[in-house]
Amino acid sequence: MSAQSVIESGAVIEVPLNKLKKSPKNARKTPHGEAAIEALAASIAAKGMLQAPVVEPEVGEDGEPTGFWLVTIGEGRRLAMLLRAKRKEVRKTEPVRCVVDTTNDAHEISLDENVTRSEMHPADQFEAFRRLAEDRGLSAEDIGARFGVSAHVVRQRLRLGAVSPKLMAIYREGGLALDQLMAFAVSEDHARQEQVHEQLAYNRSPGVIRRAMTEAKVPAGDRRAIFVGAEAYGEAGGTILRDLFTEDGGGWFEDVALLDRLATERLEAIAAEVRDREGWKWAVAALDYPHGHGLRRVYPHPVERSDEEKARIETLSEEYDALVSQWDAVEDLPPEVEARFTEIDAALDAFGDGTAYDPDEVARGGVFVILGHDGQARIERGLIRPEDEPPVVASEAEGDVEGEVGLVTPDGEAAPDEAEPEDDGAGPLSERLVLDLTAYRTVGLRDALAGDPTLALTALVHALALRAFYPPYEQASCVDVKLVSAYLDGHAPGVSDSPAGRRIAERHEAWAARLPREASEVWDCVSAFGAGDLMDLLAHCVSLGVSAVRNPLDRKPAAWDHADRLASAAGLDMTSTWAPTAERYLARVTKARILEAVAEARGAEVAERISDLKKTEMVETAEVLLAGTGWLPPLLRTPKTEAPAEAAQSQAMAAE
Numbered sequence: 001m002s003a004q005s006v007i008e009s010g011a012v013i014e015v016p017l018n019k020l021k022k023s024p025k026n027a028r029k030t031p032h033g034e035a036a037i038e039a040l041a042a043s044i045a046a047k048g049m050l051q052a053p054v055v056e057p058e059v060g061e062d063g064e065p066t067g068f069w070l071v072t073i074g075e076g077r078r079l080a081m082l083l084r085a086k087r088k089e090v091r092k093t094e095p096v097r098c099v100v101d102t103t104n105d106a107h108e109i110s111l112d113e114n115v116t117r118s119e120m121h122p123a124d125q126f127e128a129f130r131r132l133a134e135d136r137g138l139s140a141e142d143i144g145a146r147f148g149v150s151a152h153v154v155r156q157r158l159r160l161g162a163v164s165p166k167l168m169a170i171y172r173e174g175g176l177a178l179d180q181l182m183a184f185a186v187s188e189d190h191a192r193q194e195q196v197h198e199q200l201a202y203n204r205s206p207g208v209i210r211r212a213m214t215e216a217k218v219p220a221g222d223r224r225a226i227f228v229g230a231e232a233y234g235e236a237g238g239t240i241l242r243d244l245f246t247e248d249g250g251g252w253f254e255d256v257a258l259l260d261r262l263a264t265e266r267l268e269a270i271a272a273e274v275r276d277r278e279g280w281k282w283a284v285a286a287l288d289y290p291h292g293h294g295l296r297r298v299y300p301h302p303v304e305r306s307d308e309e310k311a312r313i314e315t316l317s318e319e320y321d322a323l324v325s326q327w328d329a330v331e332d333l334p335p336e337v338e339a340r341f342t343e344i345d346a347a348l349d350a351f352g353d354g355t356a357y358d359p360d361e362v363a364r365g366g367v368f369v370i371l372g373h374d375g376q377a378r379i380e381r382g383l384i385r386p387e388d389e390p391p392v393v394a395s396e397a398e399g400d401v402e403g404e405v406g407l408v409t410p411d412g413e414a415a416p417d418e419a420e421p422e423d424d425g426a427g428p429l430s431e432r433l434v435l436d437l438t439a440y441r442t443v444g445l446r447d448a449l450a451g452d453p454t455l456a457l458t459a460l461v462h463a464l465a466l467r468a469f470y471p472p473y474e475q476a477s478c479v480d481v482k483l484v485s486a487y488l489d490g491h492a493p494g495v496s497d498s499p500a501g502r503r504i505a506e507r508h509e510a511w512a513a514r515l516p517r518e519a520s521e522v523w524d525c526v527s528a529f530g531a532g533d534l535m536d537l538l539a540h541c542v543s544l545g546v547s548a549v550r551n552p553l554d555r556k557p558a559a560w561d562h563a564d565r566l567a568s569a570a571g572l573d574m575t576s577t578w579a580p581t582a583e584r585y586l587a588r589v590t591k592a593r594i595l596e597a598v599a600e601a602r603g604a605e606v607a608e609r610i611s612d613l614k615k616t617e618m619v620e621t622a623e624v625l626l627a628g629t630g631w632l633p634p635l636l637r638t639p640k641t642e643a644p645a646e647a648a649q650s651q652a653m654a655a656e
Contacts, residue, residue: 009103012052014095015069017085020078021058023070027111032076039147040080045089046146053077054113055098056106069098072106073113122160123172129154130161156182164190167197179614183209186243207616210243217241220250224263224287226375236262263287263371270377271369279359280381281388282366289370289380291487296389298365298382299469299512300355313351320344355513357382364388373494454531461534462526464541469512470519485544491551500577507540550635567638574636580626585633586619594622601631 007013043050053074057065071078084090101109132138138146140154147154163171163185171181183206184193196212218225220240225233230240230250238258242251253259267285275283284290305313323341327333333341357365365384372378460481467483488495495501516525529537548563580586586594595618599607602625610621 007057007100009101011100013098013100015055015098016093017078017081017090017096018092019068020053020055020096020098021068021070022075022078023056023072023106023110025070025072025106025110026075027107028075028114032079035149036076037079037083039149040076041083042145042147042149044077044080045084049077049081049097051077052097052099054101054109056100056102070106071098072101072110074098121172122178123168126157126161126163127168128161129157133158159185159188162188164193166190166194170197179206180204180209182206184213186210186213187241205615207614210616214241214252216256217252217254218256218259219252222253223371223373223375224259225250225253227371227377228259228262228266233259233262238262260287267369267371267377270379271367274367274369274379278367278381279362280366281362281364282385283369284366285369287371289368289489293383295383295385296470298357298361298384298517299509299515300357300382301513301517302354303352303356305351305354309351313348316344316347320348358517360390361517364390373497457534457538458527458529461529461538461541462523465515465522465526465537466519468508468541468544469515470522483541483545486547486549488549491549498577504543508544511537511540564639568640572638574632574638575630578632578636580623580631580633582619582623586622586626591615591618594618597631597633598622598625601626601629 051074054072055069056072058068058070060066078096081090081094081096085092085094129143132143133140140151140158144151144154160181163181167176167181167184170176171178176184184196187193192213196209199212200209220226220230230253233253234240236258238253238255240251241254264285264287267287271283271285274280320341323337323344327337361382361384365382365388368380368383370378370380463481464483467481468485488501496505514525516522526534526537546563546566548560548567550560578584580597586597595607595611598610606625610618610625613621
């Protein structure tokens, strides 16, 4: 008789690990997950086998014990021990304490083990982890190693365990869901947690809770946070709030006043450096561009290089091109060649881009150093204050009555002469006569201009250029054309830094460099332009006056319709300027709108797969799904225009 056959049921024995087998009567058919086995292995390594597996002897076909034991309860513990043996933490023959049960049905007790137990409430688990950290001083790494989970998971549970006891009690009673509790845990401020909970209305989604918990803080993606940097902010004593449960993009900067001060100080340092290095009279730092400053703007203009400078630039450029041709196929350049490339780059940069501000304008002007929406400092040069404007030299015509304009009565009629001029020879003309004569000159000029389209185009470009580039001198044209360029950043912060916005700014600066410094010289400059330059400048000036903004306080349906027609005629493609990101669109619309966008871009099946997600997760997933698809909301789509033949056919069909 074998030793196995004489062991009584209920006995506690030690069985070599390699003598334990999975029981075919085990009720659990779904295999254990890797994470679960890892956790068990870590627990056993730290604390030993807390609960002995239940086994029965394996019997062969002849009815005799085989020497192996079948694990009825505790298969996970057996697999955890095998994992430890594989890692050389224990021997393959490591003795395992087991309980023998040959009385009960093996399948039934296996089922009983998995059915008649109550899972620990998550709240109890969170608080238990917190006690390990507070009472025993264990770190997140230590706790993770003892329970087979990552330190990040432990930190999440510790943060949840630190939630207000009042909210934890509500969670235990089912009044809060786990994702809601996680949203409250973004901050450890119990008073703030309870305040936000009391103020919650109908919408109690995790996203709403998280926003309420962080509304007085600055996200790490904010331009100020990017500009200052987490390291400098931390060194100054600032703290960053981190959300351990979602991708928080770097957290939230809690001390807004400190962040603003650090950003302003850094901008001021840049402003002082630019002023001292470039010689400007003044430099002002500001977080936002001071629109409405009323200052005149001047731009750099091409500089005439000396023959020596031209020769030097040409020599350096030729050497640079020769080096590129010689070493183009080499991935790792020799140090001396790389050093020479650096020297040439520095020498060419020293010559500048061929434009410069007038020294007198630099001595009278200043710069704004502002914080762009991309978190980078932006330098706006060439601003002239009214008190720094050069004295205006009166022209001869200003003292001549023939150049003056007479008085006009409130009803628009010319004012009568105050008195008949005395006959004192060639005296000045009366104001009434000046009005009369110049009215005839105006009608004659209108008639003449109407007969010369090219000259009319030149006059229009001249008038628009004055308004676009010389605001204080916009009345220097007799052609009265109104050009208003609406400020768009007030409606969409950062739009000026978009690809289209930067292209417009660069185009404006390029034209400013070509136009003369003085408004009085613009006519001669524009008159000398060829048809191509004239049309290009016209297009730029006219484009500045376009406004397709749909402001509910300023409804202009006809103008909105014209914007659609203009977009069609221009073949506008907004995909190069706008993309459906969370910030620009997805987080600002309903879930139904998000699903509609995904369905249009990727198909109804893809939209259906994300329809059950929470709003935050849906926004994140949709942003990835829509990236690169070219999807646009209806307001940004360009209406298709019919070809002439199709339009004529449509009109004919309509007439029928």
